[in-house]
Amino acid sequence: MTQKLIVGDMIRYYLQQNKMTIKELGLKLGKGESTVSKWINNKNMPMAKDLSAMTHIFNTDIQTLMYGANETDELITKTGKVMRTLTPDRQQNVYTYADNQLKEQQAGNVIAMPTPDDNFAEVSADGVLSAGVGEWLDGTDSGFMVKVKKPLPDSYDYVFQINGHSMEPYFKDKQVVFAEEHEEYRNGQIVAAIVDGNAYLKRLDCDGETMTLESLNPEYPNINVYEDDDYKILGVVFA
Structure with missing residues (x-):
């Protein structure tokens, strides 16, 4: 298998x-x-x-x-090998200790397994990024709480929730992503960008004179950014 x-x-x-x-x-x-x-x-x-x-x-x-590995099976195998090399009285000591451990476990002296919620943390999102036709983001909106899987990144500047399907299959609708500010941005990076007040999640393509925010899903149009547009790249996006 x-x-x-x-x-x-x-x-x-x-x-x-x-x-x-x-x-x-x-x-x-x-x-x-x-x-x-x-x-x-x-x-x-x-x-x-x-x-x-x-x-x-x-x-x-x-x-x-x-x-991964089945550590329990490996431990049992190793223990069996050790037991076979012990004298009968020492084998009895090992059995007695193991039996006492089992009784303590059955009595409830065990570490609780983590619940599903232990694998997630709540963080405040800075807004919504459009993976579509645009999402208004002017910095005045109050944040909202979202759940993200642990562990959280050690370094990030923004938290966004995605709205739309233009960056599928890599970024999905309602997915929570992080963004980190950089001094410079390169072609091919997935970025969070604001164009005329609308926030987008797109792939950056810049030839020095013009800039295009590309959609990964061919069913959605690209966003062309011109010299007179009011735009800003917020950061490189990662999940």
Whole structure:
């Protein structure tokens, strides 16, 4: 049976186990926070060299990092091997200890499993980005609360909710995204931009004289930005 790739979940697990932030992992790998965030959220797949580097950082192996591991079965196998090398009286000591642990567990002395809500955090959104024909955003609107999956990015300047379908399949309607301000912006980046008071989520294409905000969904038009337009790029967007 084909195993399911769970790289993003495993990276998140190892970050928590090692008390490491997305930024710290990115620095170790020479990657930006947005790149690592996309791995964790299963938007992109790490390259082979990055997977190899993470096995050393997290002290694990490539199979576990990509597919997870049944640690319970591995522990039982290791315990059985140790038991067979012990004398009978020491085997009895191990059994007695294990039996007492089982009784404590059955009595309720166990750590509670996290509930689904523990995997999400509430943050204040700065507004709505249009993945369509435009969404008014003048900076005077009061924020509203949205739920996002943990862990949150270590660095971001804006939180937006998407309205529309022009950036599918990569960004979906009602999805919550983050944006980070940069000093310079490059062609191909997904940006949050305001044009004449309307906020957009689009891909940037600029040839030096004209600027186009492109839709990834071919069913939606691009937005052409001219010299006399009032526009501003707020930041590079990532999930």
